[in-house]
Every structure is written in C-alpha cells, then in structure tokens.
Amino acid sequence: MHPEGVILVDTGETARTAEPGYFPRWHPYYRLAVQMDVAPEQEIGPQLRRLGIAPDDVRTVVMTHLHTDHAGGLHHFPNSQLLVSGDEHRAAQGVSGKIAGYLPQHWPTWFAPEPITFQPVTVGPFQQSMPVTTASDVIIVPTPGHTPHHVSVIVRGDGVDYFLAGDTSYTEKALMDRQPDGVSPKAQTAVATMDAILTYSRATPTVYLPSHDPASAARLGRQQTIPT
Ligand SMILES: [Zn+2]
Structure with missing residues (x-):
C-alpha cells in the first residue's frame, strides 16, 4: 500500500488451471515452468480481501x-x-x-493494458525507468531475460530497497549463482539482468523478491538484503 494508492505487481495464478484443457499439454513451457495448484480462495482477489483491500481499490x-x-x-x-x-x-x-508459452485465450475480454513507457532515466545500472508514483519511489525497470520484455519493480524504502523481480530468477540462490532458468530464450540476456540486479544491490541494500522463491516472504519479513 502506497500513500498514492494500492499498487500490485502481478496477479498470480488462477484456480481455473484445474479445468481440463486449460493448459495446452503439447507445449514444452508447461513441462519446464513452475506449476501451481491454486484453490479459488487462493486467487489474488480473495487474498487481497483478506488483507482488507477490495480489488477495485487497487489503483495500478x-x-x-x-x-x-x-x-x-x-x-x-x-x-x-x-x-x-x-x-x-x-x-x-x-x-x-x-x-511462445502464453495463454492469451484466457485473458479477460476487456484486457487492454496501458503500455509501459520507459524514459531514459537511469536507476543504478538500469538505463531506463518509469516511475509508477509521483514520488518516484515505485519504479519500473526493464529486466529482460525470462521473457524478452520482462520488467521488475523497485520500491524505495527507508535505507532498504525492495526488488519485486517477477521471474528474473526463481530463487535468490539462482541470482547469486547467476544461473538462468530453462525458460529464458537467451541465457546471456538473463545473466546480464541478474548482473544488473547484483550491481544495484551493491550500491543500495536490496531485498530481492522473485515470485517463485519460497523464501521471499521470510526475507521480506526480516528485511534480509542480497548478500554482497
Ligand atoms: Zn514466467
């Protein structure tokens, strides 16, 4: 939650993956990628409600x-x-x-997102950025690798920054080991992004929060930054 409104990064998996035929079984992505079983009450909408946030109150x-x-x-x-x-x-x-491993047939019919518009404003090693808040304390940066146009979100905290990393790596260990996942189309692009994150964290203590790391929540709770 931000004084300028609730900002959410990614929306998680849907319970509909349990429906027969939801995933195209022919596609290698669904053998390589992380799969999750999600119950309806584990979807992001009910999870936010349990935190006292109505999905309609999510600004961005x-x-x-x-x-x-x-x-x-x-x-x-x-x-x-x-x-x-x-x-x-x-x-x-x-x-x-x-x-390429996406399921556009399952997007809501009204889905017409606003394109991210990067400005040539550097944030540490990242050459471009887009602020999400007028305070410029929530910033989107390009982190290509896992997909060619993957982005991450940096939240500037008090002495510690938070790197909401999506799938730049599945774990912090993979980041430290500079180990790309099996999904990234160009391994060297993924490694260059991991190097940029490591460079960022050496200048600013950074809590690294990739989506699939089971330890992300604990690191967030402890404010545990990337070892440098
Ligand atoms: Zn992914």
Missing part, C-alpha cells in the same frame, strides 16, 4: 510479464490501471503468443 497493477502464472488473476482487476510492456503484450498475443 504492474505486470512483470504475461505468463499465465502471473496473469491468471487479471480478471479481478477490470477497474484498475494495468501496466504491461507493449512489446510483451504484442509477443503474447495470437498463435505466436501461444507458441
């Missing part, structure tokens, strides 16, 4: 990328500003999107 949703395990909860946010890389959105559409 920033999507790190459009893989289904991040985009499965989009249907909870018809009234929020949705920010997505325009190139990511284009790459995820149609037959080529399906071949």
Whole structure:
C-alpha cells in the first residue's frame, strides 16, 4: 500500500488451471515452468480481501510479464490501471503468443493494458525507468531475460530497497549463482539482468523478491538484503 494508492505487481495464478484443457499439454513451457495448484480462495482477489483491500481499490497493477502464472488473476482487476510492456503484450498475443508459452485465450475480454513507457532515466545500472508514483519511489525497470520484455519493480524504502523481480530468477540462490532458468530464450540476456540486479544491490541494500522463491516472504519479513 502506497500513500498514492494500492499498487500490485502481478496477479498470480488462477484456480481455473484445474479445468481440463486449460493448459495446452503439447507445449514444452508447461513441462519446464513452475506449476501451481491454486484453490479459488487462493486467487489474488480473495487474498487481497483478506488483507482488507477490495480489488477495485487497487489503483495500478504492474505486470512483470504475461505468463499465465502471473496473469491468471487479471480478471479481478477490470477497474484498475494495468501496466504491461507493449512489446510483451504484442509477443503474447495470437498463435505466436501461444507458441511462445502464453495463454492469451484466457485473458479477460476487456484486457487492454496501458503500455509501459520507459524514459531514459537511469536507476543504478538500469538505463531506463518509469516511475509508477509521483514520488518516484515505485519504479519500473526493464529486466529482460525470462521473457524478452520482462520488467521488475523497485520500491524505495527507508535505507532498504525492495526488488519485486517477477521471474528474473526463481530463487535468490539462482541470482547469486547467476544461473538462468530453462525458460529464458537467451541465457546471456538473463545473466546480464541478474548482473544488473547484483550491481544495484551493491550500491543500495536490496531485498530481492522473485515470485517463485519460497523464501521471499521470510526475507521480506526480516528485511534480509542480497548478500554482497
Ligand atoms: Zn514466467
């Protein structure tokens, strides 16, 4: 929660993955990628409500990328500003999107996100950025690798920054080991992004919060920064 409104990064998986035929079984992505079993009450909408936040009160949703395990909860946010890389959105559409491992057929019919517009404003090693708040304390930066137009969100805290990393790596250990996942189309792009995150964290103590790391919540609770 930010004084300028509730900002959400990614929307998680949907319970609909349990429906027969939800995933195209022919696609290797669904053998390589992380899969989750989600109950309806575990979807992002009910989770926010348990925190006292109505989905309609979410001012802005920033999507790190459009893989289904991040985009499965989009249907909870018809009234929020949705920010997505325009190139990511284009790459995820149609037959080529399906071949690339996206499920555009499951997006809400009203899904028409606002493209992220990067400015040539450097944030540490990141050459471009887009502030999400007028205070410029929530900032989108390009973190290509896992997908070619993947983005991350930096939240500037008091002495500690938070790096909402999406899938720049699945774990902090993979970041430290500079180990790309099996999904990244270009391993060296993923490693360059990991190097940028490590460079950032050496200048500013940073809590690294990739989506799939089971230890992310504990690191957030302890304010445990990336070891440098
Ligand atoms: Zn992904």
